[in-house]
Amino acid sequence: MAKTETTYPISRATKKGVVGHLAVAATVLILMMAFGIIMLFNQGGLITISPDLFYSIMTVHGIGMVGMASLGGAAIMWYFLCKYVPLNPKVLMTNLVLSVIGIAMILIAAFVFKFSDAWTFLYPLPSVSAKQHGMAGAMFFLNGVLFVGVGFLIMYLEIGRKIAKQYGGLMNGLGWDMLFGKSDKHYGPPAAVVASTMVVICNSTAILAGATVIIMSIINILNPSIVFDALLAKHLTYAFGHIFANATIYMAVVGVYEILAKYADRPWKANKVFLIAWNFSTLFTLMIYTHHLLMDFAVPKWMLLIGQIFSYANGLPVMVVTAYGALMIVYRSGLRWDMASGLMFLAMFGWVGGAVPAIIDATIVVNHVMHNTKWVPGHFHIYMGLGVTIMIIAFMYYYNKVEGNRRDHSWDRISAAFYTVFFLGLTGSFLYAGKISAPRRWAVHLPEWMLSDIVGGISACFVLAATISFTLRFFANVKYTRTANTTEEMVHDTTSLMKKSS
Structure with missing residues (x-):
């Protein structure tokens, strides 16, 4: 097995691909936030849009x-991973082009x-x-999702192939050789x-499940006499959607491991506890999509129990070792924030914070009451907005500091x-709306639900303004022309920059 200490320079082509991913991610983020505000103000009665437009916006x-x-998580993962595994930057750019x-x-x-x-496009x-609005809309949507999936699958195949070559097998990337005494x-x-x-393991599986149901849906549209089992289609859809959405934070968390370790000048070592946690999370992430099916009476009970029990378990291994590890990395490190x-x-x-209401919702008796309320977007917005999105924004600042020598400003x-x-205000309004049984995915709300919609919409306006500020700062300072750095050089550069920071 190749030495894990081997490091590779980060090429200019890689930096272009990383910046491209971040630029598209930031642009899409701002647009989607604006769409979210429109939906909230419509539900709150401050503006009026047609139900057709509302549901189109909701889908997008x-x-x-x-x-x-x-896209943002892929940029983080690829940027740091290519220091340990020689990756082909053309593959990263292929993913970007297909995704766009x-x-x-x-x-x-x-x-x-x-x-x-809706984004779940349930068969x-x-x-x-297609029958109501014409075939073109459904075909554009399904093929669009397929393009994105193929781009990511190509990227994952490149990563998996290179990890397997570097470490003597893909599963050794999860430390099996050490865990089972072969090292x-x-x-x-x-x-x-x-x-x-x-x-790579989880999302490759998810994409193949999604491709299956998408292709079957396309066939059904082209030839309605060819039908598909609806319950199987739902399983495949949520196996794709839940795993793919869940894995975004597992890509982005690479930034936590790399950036905090460099700032604290302490290596984040993958000991046996760390490896066991990631192996369990790999297995659980593939299983727990079934908590989206808790209200489906036709699903076997053993699958529903898996959805509940392992939804509890999945939130613990990686999250605990990562949160605890982050605390230990920075404790008495003299790290300059x-x-x-x-x-x-x-x-x-x-x-x-996002995992707590998610685990609550995964309880069957709670799920029956809360799952179709705004409680669900409440927990998911915490997870995405204060988890994944914050990691992406943090990486944007890190990238510009390391590659462009940018310094922070009080703004x-x-x-x-x-x-x-204000993001806490937004998510708080969602959770409160769930408490009072305000339904999700409804274009029109009753008067007693509208206050939470208005509070959420106003909060989201401030969140959008802050996000625009982050994005403008990134674009104003971004560079990818700096000569390729080794890991050791980047550590030195980062340390020097931190000492210069106020």
């Missing part, structure tokens, strides 16, 4: 946010051809939409390699404070 908002998080094409097709489907089956809804090393591969291996390190640490709170800290406070 849901799948757009997952796509944004995936897919995003454009999804937008055309929703706003030109009025496709509005046979695409076929119903005398005290630590496994770098944390970035372990997390990336998990993502800046936007990158501070936001990465804040993201730990978002991850943990950055003000923007971060506004983002955090």
Whole structure:
């Protein structure tokens, strides 16, 4: 097995691909936030849009946010992983091109051809939409999602192939050689390699499940006499959607391992506890999509029990070792906090905070009452907005500091404070709306639900303003022309920059 200490320079082509992913992710994020505000103000009665437009926006908002998080997470994962594993930057750019094409097709489907089956596109809804609004909308949407999936699958195959070559097998990327006594090393591969291996396994499986149901839906639209088992289609859809959305944070968390360790000048070592946690999370992540099916009486009870029990278990292994590890890394390290390190640490709170209401919702008796209320977008927005998105923004600041010698400004800290406070207001309004049984996915709300919608919409306006500020700061300072650095040089550069920071 190759030495895990081997490092490779980060090429200019890689930096271009990383910046491209971040630029598209940031642009999509701002657009999706604006769509979210429109929906909240419509539900709150402050503006009025047609139900058709509302559901088109809702469809784009849901799948757009997952796509944004995936692109940003991929940028983080690829940037740090390519220091340990020699990756082909052309593959990263291929993913970006296919994703942009897919995003454009999804937008055309929703706003030109009025496709509005929600981001889950549950079979046979695409076929119903094709009959109502014409075949073009459904075909653009399904093929758009397929383009995005193929781009990511190509990327994962490249990562998996190179990890297997570097470490003597893909599963050794999860430390199996050390866990099962085939290696005398005290630590496994770098944390970035372990997390990336998990993502490759889970998301490759998810994409294949999604491709299956998408292709079957396309066939059904072209030839309605060919039908598909609806319950199997739902399983495949949620196996794709839940795993793919869940894995966004597992890509982004690579930034936590790398950035906090560099700032604290302490290596994040993959000991046996760390490796066991990631192996369990790999298995659980593939299983727990069934908690989306708790209200389906036709699903076997043993599958529902898996959905409940392992939804509890899945939130613990990686989250605990990562949160605890982050605390130990920074404890008495003399770390000088800046936007990158501070936001990465804040993201730990978002991850943990988003998991708590999710675990509550995964309880069957609670799920029967709460799952179709705004409680669900409440927990998911905490997870995505204060977890994944914060990690992506933190990486944007880190990238510009390391590659462009940018220094933080007081306005950055003000923007971060506004983002955090008002995002808590937004998610709090969702959770409260769930408590009073306000339904999700309804274009029109009763008067007693509207106050929470208005509070959420106003809070979201401040969040959007802060996000625009982050994005403008990134674009104003971004560079990818700096000569390639080794890991050791980047550590030295980062340390020097932190000492210069105020």
